Amino acid sequence: MAPHGIIFDLDGTLTDSKPGLFASLRHMHAVLGWEQPTDDALQAWLGPPVGQSLKEAGHDDATVERALSAFRDRLETGLFESELYPGIDALLADLDRDGTPLAVATFKVQPDAERVIEHYRLGHRFRGVHGRSPELLGHSKAAVIEQAVASxxxxxxxxVMVGDREHDIASAAELGIRGIGVAYGYGSRAELEAAGAWRVVGSVDELRDALR
Structure with a gap:
């Protein structure tokens, strides 16, 4: 049975934002004098809040603050070094035309989430665009998803929740929401399946079929 409402993650689900995020993370490493990571190492940063990853790496509060400042300085440009995945615009248009209630739940901070959605002129497609507050860290998006469900x-x-990382699927499950994992994003099929995804799709076309 098709869902009556759909909550979408943003990075890695609606948009391929890797170029801007990688550039911002590399800038952060350069400013702090840290060794530049490989692309594979940077991939692990895509998902949870950067502040959370920094804390888990053992950095003190002052270092975390400096690193986040450098990251956000470059993100002013990097935020828009992205593109919609091919087929997403048409999918959202079709779902909206059919009257399906749509919302966004992302680990991006709220102002950034709104700026990206408006950049792609998608605001009219969604009942709500929900990002996290800056102080919200951790790996659970449940609080943000809950706001999106309310909207x-x-x-x-x-x-149903659609996302590309384990945090999307597991956080939705906390609320009793089925998750569809998109393996065309930044998480692997194995990661999404292990998180308990109801379905895992490999393309936007497969996502369209899963949402019917």
Whole structure:
């Protein structure tokens, strides 16, 4: 049965934002004098808040603050070094035309989430665009997803979460929401399946079929 409402993650699900994020993370490493990581190492940064990853790496509060400042300085440009995945614009248009309530739940901070959605002129497609508050760290997006569910005005059992990382799937499960993992994003099929995804798709076309 098709879901009555759909909550979408942003990075790695609607947009391929890797170029801007990688550039911002490399700038952060350069400013702090840290060794430049490989692309594979940077991939692990895509998902949870950067502040969370810095804390888990053992950096003290002062270092975390400096690193985040450098990251955000470069992100002013990097935020828009991205593109919609091919087929996403048409998918959202079709879902909206069919009357499906849509919302966004992302680990991006709220102002950045809104800026990206407006950059792609997608604001009219969504009942709500929900990012995290700056102080919200950790690996759970449940609080943000809960806000998104409220914005579509439906019970959790009538909503599905679409995301590319384990945090999307596991956080949705905390709320009793089924998760569809998109393996075309930044997480692997194995990661999404291990997190308990109801379905895992490898392309936007497969996502369209899964949402029917």
């Amino acid at each position: 579509v005005g439906l019970d959790a059992s009538h909503v």
